[in-house]
Amino acid sequence: MTPPIYDVYNTLFSHYGKQHWWPAESRFEMIVGAILTQNTAWTNVEKALSNLRKNQALNFQSLENAPREQLMEWIRPAGFFNQKADYLQELISNLRNKFDGSLDKLFNLEGAALRTELLSWKGIGKETADCIILYAARQPAFVVDAYTKRICRRHSWIDDKAKYDDVAKLFTDNLPEDVQLFNEYHALIVRICKDYCTARKPNCKDCPLKKFL
Template sequence: MPATLTDDLNLIYDALFAAFGHQHWWPAKTPFETMVGAILTQNVSWKNAAQAIRNLEDAGMLDPHLLAAAEAADIARLIVPSRYYNQKAERVRGFARVYVAEFGADPETMASVETGELRERLLALRGFGKETTDTILLYVCKKPVFVVDAYTRRIFSRYGLLPEGASYDQTQRLFAGNLAPDAELFNDYHAQIVRLGNTTCRRTPVCDRCPIREVRGKIRCAVGRG
């Protein structure tokens, strides 16, 4: 039988898992920390976002009620490492207010909302794009929503599974339409993609170290071809 996109995507995931092991994402102590991290990591490395989170924690401010009531300037001073800290302070405070007022600061209450409805509510928040929203849906609410980032587009266009310049929705459909809706799989698959993009499939790729450069001789990266 001819290979399907499902086969291809599963082969790639299996090769990444064999190379890197389970990634145990998202790296956070609490669901609320994950939510704040999803906001702070916008347009910056996770290392910078993590430092900003540590600053909030050290100041005793990593609490939805405290952040909802805080002055934006006070939040901004603590999250300077995350860049665009004034904008992000407003986004963190705005989200914290909704999280407290509408969900009682309870991740289980938030997760109980139907996926499409919750996604639309989060997307309506100022500064919340699809990646930030889907990160919260997947990593906090355990919804089977595939998170897309720049690494996903880069890697899978190089493999010819996406066209150059694929949109967020087009990229998400590649996974959602060809894999079972499994939150645990989507969780680790996205984390594996981030690991590959960080270490190997960079803008200037290190192809000789790539664990999926050639998967069983049939899925081949265009960049790695001589």
């Protein structure tokens, strides 16, 4: 039986409307945020981004010139700041050495080529790569995070053995290949999981998706 992927999207969109995600003022800020949000809550990332913003450091040149110790201090609220400083410096190094410091040149790569390039960078896994492809490069990629897997498991669309690409394929096989659609769907899944489909004590009785259970 084919999961009602598109019907679920329409129900969520009718319930919540546009989510205006990813919250960033530039493509570069979006990428930095995607790296910083690994293994932490977005509220912590916002504090780190605020530090960078206050110090005019949310751009390629400033991060390239920032001393490592200073960078770690700015991003400390996001946790794992030593490791994440490595990841950000790797980002800067690759952009400089391979793409002349230009996101435009990086994003001239498309689809599988862009994903392969990003996945070769230290600290960028599949979820982070797909976030960058979707939200910064504005190319179609369905982002699978812990919320996506939770929704899919609770509706019995996947089992516990399903891997990242299996879950992504579930959505891409059942949706038009559309950047804005993928964008909104990912954001709506995050919203429903925070409001109803929580990790503990989910409120299935009042959930807008209860008819799909």
